[in-house]
Amino acid sequence: MTDVTVLGLGDMGAALARCLVESGRAVTVWNRTAARAEPLVAEGAVHALDVSDAIAASPVTIVCVSDYDATRAQLETSAAEEALAGRTLIQLTSGSPVQARALHQWARARNVAYLDGCIIAFPSQIGSEAALLLLGGDREVYESSESILRTLSPRADYLGDDAGRASALDGAILSIGFGTILGIVNGAALCEAADLPVENLSRYTDHALGTFAPFAKFLLAKIVNGDLEQTEAALQTWAAGLDHIIESLGGTGYSDEFPRFTRDLFRRAEQRGLGGHDVAALIELLRPQQS
16 A cells, blocks of 8 residues: 555646655556656656556545546546545646536545645645645545645645635636736737837836735725725726727737727726726626626
């Protein structure tokens, strides 16, 4: 018997397995393409030739494959289900809250203890403070597997017994990331359109991100408290800044799709009578509308 099994040896799965091996744990690994296991075997892992044998080798199985369909394809066989019964399954494959809850129900019906998690890190960050691991599902699984989880991420956070919460929060955090990515790329386009070296923007990214990080918490506090009317910079003031960005790109040949999309959201908010409110009032556009 080994301590833990890892199914899936892509970049992230291999990083998880390597971190566990380096921590001194006995680790069994499996991957659809067997050759990917060879470097880990050289480092001390045990290679199982099929999924059911891999699961049977350890009390805890961690899955990190491409998606939930791939997870189910490996687990929904009679041999794998028999091996899983009475054991612990930790799913670290990214997906949606609906998929996480459905797999939790599937596990419960087969006497499998289940925890669903999302990794917010690059593979190279696994095992370090830079890695964030969000988890939801059976509390007893979190408590019994906490040492393994904290080996992978000292910042492993348990969010409760709803297995979908990790995916939901992962999506919320990624939303911040995607917005930042679009903002950075659009900023580079604005520089190029003005014949301004993009390196000039690089000088001020720390200032910009340093300003908006506390501002993000300020906006979230307003949403939590329902304090959307009082503000120092009204939504309509922010909207004027978008008008300037759109004008700056006009006639340059550079796309203004991103600022126009954003301006449309602000315009709709103004049409709803929110122009004098705080910019956090944009949440009203995203909430379900009263019939």
